[in-house]
């Protein structure tokens with residue numbers, strides 16, 4: 001284990017105390033300083049995408065305004081910016097920030113260029129989807145499938161990321177739990193990218209096949225969320241909990257699954273597809289794989305909950321949403337539920353519980369102290385008052401929004417009109433972008449000491 005020590009760490013074998021707090025803080029500082037500018041860009045993307053979500057939510061109550069008339073296209077602009085510009089950029093920034101502490105190897109210089117390209121392409125995807133989504137748009141007299149083109153080029157940095165990461169982590173003497181989870185997160189990201197590529201090709205080549213379209217859409221959309229986002233997020237949590245010099249995330253939880261979790265996750269995208277193109281056998285295989293993945297996720301959840309005293313408030317809230325996600329795997333097994341849920345509002349609830357409730361709350365929890373000019377070490381030692389208020393605003397908004405989406409999904413069984421839940425979803429949707437704006441715009445109260453290199 002000691003051979004993995006970061007180059008700037010003291011030799012643990014010669015020290016009386018295995019960990020020197022000031023040095024550890026300096027190391028966390030360097031990681032935070034590296035990630036911080038990219039987290040700002042990611043948060044700006046979140047702000048734009050979440051504001052578009054507010055527009056959509058109020059559009060569902062009062063109708064869309066003339067300048068955003070194509071609801072489906074605006075929804076694609078929202079979801080793609082959330083995926084590429086917020087979730088993926090923030091995760092990549094945090095992984096590259098924390099990776100040297102896990103491997104003891106320096107981060108590659110080109111990681112900066114990679115994140116710049118990821119940010120640029122993801123922001124460009126927003127106007128590309130806005131007018132016609134995956135349809136064709138007239139540009140300089142030619143009809144171009146702008147959305148499909150944007151989806152395809154946004155995949156390029158993922159391959160670059162995977163290549164750089166593979167070189168940087170090649171033949172490590174031992175792989176920490178965080179690194180193992182990131183390995184498999186990347187494997188599932190590459191698998192999901194096949195879906196995006198196939199989807200783009202179908203539009204570009206005018207291929208008409210409902211089954212192929214459903215399969216590629218959900219291989220991309222669903223596996224990106226349940227595979228890449230979930231495994232990468234778990235890896236970030238274990239990286240944060242481990243001591244950088246001693247890699248104790250491995251010692252603390254050597255038995256927690258990574259590959260065993262990734263394998264069943266790879267099949268769960270089938271549950272997002274339309275029942276019209278999914279056979280009963282395919283459904284049951286996917287539902288059982290989903291159940292197995294949920295059981296393994298529950299192991300992580302239990303271990304992480306045991307560490308909750310060392311986690312920021314927002315991360316604890318994120319774990320509650322993850323628990324709801326795990327429970328949903330049982331609900332899907334109830335006969336008839338999947339058929340009703342998959343094409344309707346329950347799916348919107350399911351997606352936002354995972355993507356907004358778990359992933360975005362987790363990323364906000366990790367990013368918030370850093371954006372305030374503090375380090376990862378502070379992220380583990382509790383929030384200052386301003387951070388607590390932002391965390392509260394975010395959590396209340398997200399919880400009310402997700403509850404309203406659940407209500408919308410259940411209206412046919414509830415004695416409450418859908419109008420009430422639609423209005424609740426619209427008004428509560430104002431809070432997450434407000435919290436994101438505060439996190440982004442509030443001046444940092446104090447500066448960290450110069451980061452150690």
Ligand code: HEM
Nearest residue numbers: 050053054056057075076079082083087355356360429432
């Ligand atoms: C900040 C609060 C958010 C609001 C107000 C919001 C709002 C919406 C709305 C209104 C829809 C369309 C629902 C429908 O047509 O019934 C939608 C769809 C979607 N959203 Fe969000 N959303 C939010 C956060 C997120 C986040 C954080 C992510 C991902 C990281 C995300 C990903 C998606 C996806 C994947 C879809 C489905 C898109 C599609 O089918 O094309 N959303 N959202």
